[in-house]
Amino acid sequence: MILSLSDVTKSYRSAEGPIAVLKSVTLGLAQGESLALTGESGSGKSTLLHLAGGLDRPDSGSILVNGRDITALDDTGRASFRRTDVGVIFQQFNLIPSLDVADNISFHARLAGRFDAAWEAELVNELGIGQLLKRYPEQLSGGQQQRVAIGRTLAAKPPLVLADEPTGNLDEATADIVLDIMLRLTKSAKIALLLVTHSNRLADKLDRRITLSGGKVVP
Ligand code: ADP
Ligand code: MG
Numbered sequence: 001m002i003l004s005l006s007d008v009t010k011s012y013r014s015a016e017g018p019i020a021v022l023k024s025v026t027l028g029l030a031q032g033e034s035l036a037l038t039g040e041s042g043s044g045k046s047t048l049l050h051l052a053g054g055l056d057r058p059d060s061g062s063i064l065v066n067g068r069d070i071t072a073l074d075d076t077g078r079a080s081f082r083r084t085d086v087g088v089i090f091q092q093f094n095l096i097p098s099l100d101v102a103d104n105i106s107f108h109a110r111l112a113g114r115f116d117a118a119w120e121a122e123l124v125n126e127l128g129i130g131q132l133l134k135r136y137p138e139q140l141s142g143g144q145q146q147r148v149a150i151g152r153t154l155a156a157k158p159p160l161v162l163a164d165e166p167t168g169n170l171d172e173a174t175a176d177i178v179l180d181i182m183l184r185l186t187k188s189a190k191i192a193l194l195l196v197t198h199s200n201r202l203a204d205k206l207d208r209r210i211t212l213s214g215g216k217v218v219p
Helices: 045-052 075-084 101-111 117-127 142-155 172-188
Strands: 003-012 019-029 034-039 060-065 086-089 160-164 192-196 208-213 216-218
Touching: 003 045, 019 045, 019 208, 019 216, 034 045, 034 172, 045 060, 045 160, 045 192, 086 142, 101 117, 101 142, 117 142, 117 172, 142 160, 142 172, 172 192
Parallel strands: 034 192, 034 208, 086 160, 160 192
Antiparallel strands: 003 019, 003 060, 208 216
16 A cells, blocks of 8 residues: 555644544555545545645544655654655645746656656656746746646656646646546556545546545545
8 A cells, every 4th residue: 555544533723613624534545546535625635635745644543655654753754755755736836936847847856866857758748848848837827837736746756646636727628638647647657646626527537536524435
């Protein structure tokens, strides 16, 4: 298993008291497997992705990535985990404004010690962003930034990619094309993919699908 959550719980504090968002979440994702995560707005999908990405800690339960319990890591361990073991594509793309597209794409791969020029050329070609390499993020449309963010994340070949509505800013036809490309690239690099989507059509393209409801996974 590349990702394995066991009995994960998470609540947030609010003025009215704690809100239990994840009550007992258990799931597993194998190497190279793709899993769609669906559920109503507010069901905890983004919370789950943040926990799996080491951006936040659960209240209880264990989260193993690549065999390592990430809830037990100190700050240094978490920083190193985020550099090498997981890639995230969130709705805010977090491209680096001072770097052009080419450098944005290679930055994480270099940090992770996995820069691979041939793989990057393949990503750029498949994602159709070859004409954008010298531009800066502010000179790109939302859809173009989305493609660059996908390329940036896959460039480092992390064993696990977490994606929160990665094609949410694209029209239907383009979203289909971009997701097909993502699935082909993650399969070929044996990257496990956990992808949040509202769309049944997109969810059906992935190997498996789970739904969050009432803080739990409904099969
Ligand atoms: P989803 O991504 O499925 O729409 P989220 O994981 O973003 O759901 O949110 C789940 C619930 O947790 C919502 O009720 C949301 O308001 C609440 N929530 C999310 N993040 C925080 C936070 N940082 N502080 C307090 N409440 C939060
Ligand atoms: Mg969300």
